[in-house]
Amino acid sequence: MRKLFQEDLHHLGGQLTDMAVLVAEAMEKGYRSFETADVQLAEQVIVADQRIDAMQAELDEKAIELLALQGPVASDLRLIVGALRMSTSLERMGDLARHIAQLARLRYPDTVAPAQLMPVYQQMAQKDIALARKIVELLETREVALISELDAYNEQVNDLHAGVFTTIARSDWDSSAATTADVTLASRYFERFADHGVSVAKKVQYLVTGEWEAETSAS
Amino acid sequence: MRKLFQEDLHHLGGQLTDMAVLVAEAMEKGYRSFETADVQLAEQVIVADQRIDAMQAELDEKAIELLALQGPVASDLRLIVGALRMSTSLERMGDLARHIAQLARLRYPDTVAPAQLMPVYQQMAQKDIALARKIVELLETREVALISELDAYNEQVNDLHAGVFTTIARSDWDSSAATTADVTLASRYFERFADHGVSVAKKVQYLVTGEWEAETSAS
DSSP states (O other), rough: OHHHHHHHHHHHHHHHHHHHHHHHHHHHHHHHHHHHHHHHHHHHHHHHHHHHHHHHHHHHHHHHHHHHHOOHHHHHHHHHHHHHHHHHHHHHHHHHHHHHHHHHHHHEEEOOOOOHHHHHHHHHHHHHHHHHHHHHHHHHOTTTTTTHHHHHHHHHHHHOOOOHHHHHHHHHOOOOOOHHHHHHHHHHHHHHHHHHHHHHHHHHHHHSSOOOOOOOOOO | EEEEEOOOOOOHHHHHHOOOOOOHHHHHHHHHHHHHTTTTHHHHHHHHHHHHHHHHHHHHHHHHHHHHHOOOOHHHHHHHHHHHHHHHHHHHHHHHHHHHHHHHHHHTSSSSSSSGGGHHHHHHHHHHHHHHHHHHHHHHOOOTTTTHHHHHHHHHHHHHHHHHHHHHHHHTTTHHHHHHHHHHHHHHHHHHHHHHHHHHHHHHHHHHHHOOOOOOOOO
């Protein structure tokens, strides 16, 4: 019985990792569709998000079943509650990647962002994708040293996000108001994605060390 | 022992209601600071959000303690897991009210939005505040019939949110790009607030009926 329970917990961890893999892929493809105005790819990302949502539902159901049947305590309990919370953050990251794809689809055949902003989005997306892959690694290895790398990506994304507003406010910004609204939202989506990634990392840290560093509510 | 546990559960419900009361108040004041460029009021909202964050932390700690000590099953378990999730949504609603106040502070002594958009924000805020108050009522009464009213508010907020983009895209929109970015974000904050409110309502519905209506991932 005990052994089966440990297998169940292990399986729960595997489900989280699988979600994180799909989330990284969603942002990779979501950004590519945004960069290249690839409406077919955007559609793929939008449809694939349903899979991430379904995985969250499955994981949550399993976690609640384990709570009910096993009445876990101490680190097992912490693991299960942590899994419930991480799945929520990962599901939101999937939504945000989908939002990027939805913007791409909305503006097709044009690109969402004008050429002058593209390098900024490219960097934001690279950090977001790297961060999502780092989460996969973190979930697999529980190597809390990785968390500082994740934090660094998040800070870089925050700086890039601020840079978008600086660009918009410059006198040579001549895009339409509709484009200004689009690029504002896109930037916000990339920024929130990294933020949720940090939430996942903090939960892993809590599981491993038992220490809960309060999340800064800066965003 | 059993009686004490029921009291603990009741107390958990009370903590959620208290959070919802503060969230409604945060949006009320946050919007007022946004409408009138009242930087002192904005500061109040920003500082008060720490109280909401602290309440979430307390509630979560209590919920995990109950899971550990009582090994609850069936409806008691559902209640505790539901409380964990609702506190997450309420905390985010507090953040979003704070974001509105932060925009007000950022643009002080100007207002964030130009006069032509103010009526739209006023309506969005009214719906958001009404929705937050409805959540308080829902948490107190468990009257699931209230949920359709909450959904209606959310739909109205979604329509108003779409209306902001229509206004921005019109040829007579002559505000600066920085203002366009601000009003886009503000509109998004009001829209997300209502969305999280619906999440809370769905969780109450699940607690009362055991039926889980999958959340639409539209936003």
